[in-house]
Amino acid sequence: MNDSRPIFIPVILGTPRQGRMSEHVANFVVDEVAKQDGVETELIDVRKVLLATDNAGQDIKDSQFSDTVNRADALILVAPEYNHGYPGVLKHLLDTNLKEYIHKAVGICGVSAGPFGGTRVIQNLLPVLRELGLVCIFWDGNFSTVQKTFDGSGKLLEQAYIRRLDKFFKELIWMAKVLRNGRENVSLT
Amino acid sequence: MPEQRKKMKCSECGVEMNYHADKLDFTAGLEDPSAIDPDFGGIMEECHACPECGKTVTRRVT
Ligand SMILES: Cc1cc2nc3c(=O)[nH]c(=O)nc-3n(C[C@H](O)[C@H](O)[C@H](O)COP(=O)(O)O)c2cc1C
Ligand SMILES: [Zn+2]
Numbered sequence: 001m002n003d004s005r006p007i008f009i010p011v012i013l014g015t016p017r018q019g020r021m022s023e024h025v026a027n028f029v030v031d032e033v034a035k036q037d038g039v040e041t042e043l044i045d046v047r048k049v050l051l052a053t054d055n056a057g058q059d060i061k062d063s064q065f066s067d068t069v070n071r072a073d074a075l076i077l078v079a080p081e082y083n084h085g086y087p088g089v090l091k092h093l094l095d096t097n098l099k100e101y102i103h104k105a106v107g108i109c110g111v112s113a114g115p116f117g118g119t120r121v122i123q124n125l126l127p128v129l130r131e132l133g134l135v136c137i138f139w140d141g142n143f144s145t146v147q148k149t150f151d152g153s154g155k156l157l158e159q160a161y162i163r164r165l166d167k168f169f170k171e172l173i174w175m176a177k178v179l180r181n182g183r184e185n186v187s188l189t
Numbered sequence: 190m191p192e193q194r195k196k197m198k199c200s201e202c203g204v205e206m207n208y209h210a211d212k213l214d215f216t217a218g219l220e221d222p223s224a225i226d227p228d229f230g231g232i233m234e235e236c237h238a239c240p241e242c243g244k245t246v247t248r249r250v251t
Contacts, residue, residue: 005243057216070245099247102210102236133212183209183238183245 006040007073007176009033014079014090016047022111024150025143026078029109032165033076036173044068046089051096061096069097074105074176075134078141081112081121086128094132102133103183105175107168109141117142137175139168197246199239206237206246224249 011033013026026043033041044065052060069075079086106129110118122140129136141164143149149158156162197206213231218224224232233250 057219059216071243073243098214098216099212099234099236099245102212102245133210180243183236184207184240184243186207186209188208188210 006038007173007180008040008071009074009076009172009176010042010044010068010072011076011078012044012046012090012093014046014077014093015082015087016089017080017087020080021113021146021150022078022080024154025109025111025141025146027154028150028156028161029076029078029141029165032162033169036169039169039173042068046087046093049093051092053092056092057095058098065093066097066100069100072100072104073180074107074172075101076107076109076172077125077129078109078111079118079121079125081110081114081116081118084120085124086121091128094128098132103179104134105137105172105179106134107137107139107141107172109143109168111143111146113145113147115144117144135175135179137168137171139171141165141168194235194248197237197248199242199244200246201244202239202241204239204241206239206244208235208237210236211250212236212247224251226250 011026011030015022030041030043049062049065108122110122112118199206212234213229214234215231217232226233234247236247238245
């Protein structure tokens with residue numbers, strides 16, 4: 001394996017909502033993951049990937065998004081909980097690719113106004129991500145009562161999230177490395 | 190049989206790629222129903238990755 005290549009972990013901000021608090025979470029996650037050794041990242045904002053809404057699936061691929069996912073070793077989804085599920089726009093975007101995801105790691109940061117840190121959106125995303133060929137890690141980011149976790153300018157008010165996310169990143173990077181080695185060196189047969 | 194097929198070569202590095210997954214694509218079959226594998230209900234794609242540069246490609250199993 002050529003270990004000199006950095007691990008590339010884009011972060012997908014999964015809601016286009018005006019006034020979204022998840023944007024603060026995504027910016028925080030990007031800043032923190034960028035501090036990890038040997039990791040590169042970038043933010044993918046669902047608002048900026050303009051997809052047709054009169055069609056669905058791979059027919060409406062955005063080439064830049066596909067190239068980014070293809071190059072990725074892992075993904076981080078920042079997903080707010082909407083009626084105990086995921087935002088439809090996030091699913092619409094995820095559905096535009098398939099082979100680009102295979103044998104890559106994924107971690108989810110759930111965001112909620114309520115006290116459960118988006119655990120229900122996380123649980124509901126798991127079967128979708130599995131069918132896409134992604135491998136889900138067992139650490140999550142749980143951003144509960146997000147309106148109290150960041151101030152209006154996006155400043156983190158609860159420092160415990162830094163330690164919690166560190167565990168999440170370590171596991172995600174481990175899985176990303178293992179899966180890269182698997183993709184490149186471990187044969188299916 | 191996929192395992193008997195010729196190994197793919199990376200278009201960037203020229204090295205042999207690793208065949209690491211089979212993935213069923215249910216949507217591709219909507220466009221090309223004749224290519225659907227009747228045992229699986231979708232189109233089977235092989236996934237290959239380059240051990241040198243990481244490039245990934247897929248190949249349809251016919
Ligand atoms: C359509 C919609 C449904 C929502 N459903 C839930 C919910 O089921 N549970 C919850 O804790 N918060 C719910 N919320 C509140 C969000 O969790 C809250 O807005 C939070 O800030 C994260 O979403 P945001 O990035 O859009 O701000 C909902 C918000 C919207 C817009
Ligand atoms: Zn190569």
